[in-house]
Amino acid sequence: MGRIDPGDTAWLLTSAALVLLMTPGLALFYGGMVRAKNVLGTIMHSFFIMALVTIQWIIFGYSLSFGTDIGGIIGSFSWFGLSGVGLDPHPDYAPTVPHQAFMIFQAMFAIITPALITGAFAERMKFKTFVLFTLLWSTLVYDPLAHWVWGVKGWMREMGALDFAGGTVVHINSGISALAAALLIGKRKGYGLEPMAPHNLPMTITGVGILWFGWFGFNAGSAIAAGKLSVSAFVATHVATAGAAFSWLFIEWLIKGKPTTLGGASGAVAGLVAITPASGYVGPISALIIGWGGGILCYLAVLMKNKFGYDDSLDVVGIHGIGGTWGAIATGLFASKAINEAGNNGLFFGNAQLLGIQIITVLVTWIYAFGITFILLKILDRLMGLRVKEEEEEDGLDLSQHNEKGYNF
């Protein structure tokens, strides 16, 4: 059995806590961007997922994602109820930390991924349907994808796809699923006619600050160790984020005439998303370029949304879908074995093959995540309805779904 390293364990536990904090951070990020009458409804999505997905993860989600492989497609139920997931290290996933530390770290990823999708259907989704959707989506979309990319014998992992901390599993996955959700649930009442300005941008920016902070756990924690690689991932993460915030602000200033705080905050998130898959494989200058690219591409993607006419209320597609896709491709360009021997070299370091693998991963993820989410939502719509009633949407989710008001001045 492997020896438990206290430094690795301490950093992994800290990282797990940091990643968990990202979900309430996301709740504030999203909450500030919706109208006041929906602030609690929006925050509630994230909070409820923290509870619901944890339970699903413990009972069977972890097993399906990381358990004994079946055909490269899914894990078995061998770790049902965390049976067999003890405090000794796991030779592959976690050689120097207790197995449960890895499990609980991964739980936080399983939590935040469905929470990201909620931005697409904000301000109009029925709470009951949302609960069932989250449970089914986690099981049918998140767990298999996590298995393909990170599970032992998962087919994308076997193929050589590189995704250090979840660019595919978390961001492309949630981004494309969000597209299916936005298309099916339809636009908010009054979209394009009534103003729907963010009701509390200071709250949103606070959320981004928390996300930036927590993301160090997300990326640097994915080294599953405290040492050279976690430092490299930490630095890459920070540099890319700064680069993306800068480039989003810069291009926004150029195109629209003034830089906005929402733009700076959104740019930062775009950078965090883009660097996620690459964080353990690239050096600081590559990270900077990846960040710059992420900021600009995601800004343009968000502008494009208005041309396509779908109501992805909080830009999950533009930032997570497109940002994650850029990140996966960028990994195929900038990955370097000099940074991480266990990785690979990308196109700019003499190896064209990795890029092809990354592209396949991206395309399959798009198709699978979109397809299953679409079918799932269609069925749920037929059985229960996706959307609240018109009067409920008018009154706001806080009152209609939760009998609460966010603010009682």
Place this chain on the structure above:
Amino acid sequence: MKKIEAIIKPFKLDEVKNALSAVAVQGMTVTEVRGFGRQKGHKEVYRGAEYVVELVPKIKIEVVVPDQVVPRVVETIAKAAKTGKIGDGKIFVLPVEDAIRIRTGERGENAL
């Protein structure tokens, strides 16, 4: 008795309040309102989506005064609230049928 309703620019509230107490106006009601006349609103941009906000924040001051002081009060408000730029606001004078002081039951001008 007349009610004088004045819609003014928010930053002028203190000046108008002080000017009114200098002419012995005892009390007032102040509300935050939004509206527009000839003043243009402003533009807000959130992730590329542009909103033109036509309603401009203003302050509404309501005072009820005896008939004979109405011209003096109107002039006081107008002078204090004026900047000379579009959006300075308006003053309306309305008749008041009765007034009651809740604590004592006094009516009419004695209630003011």
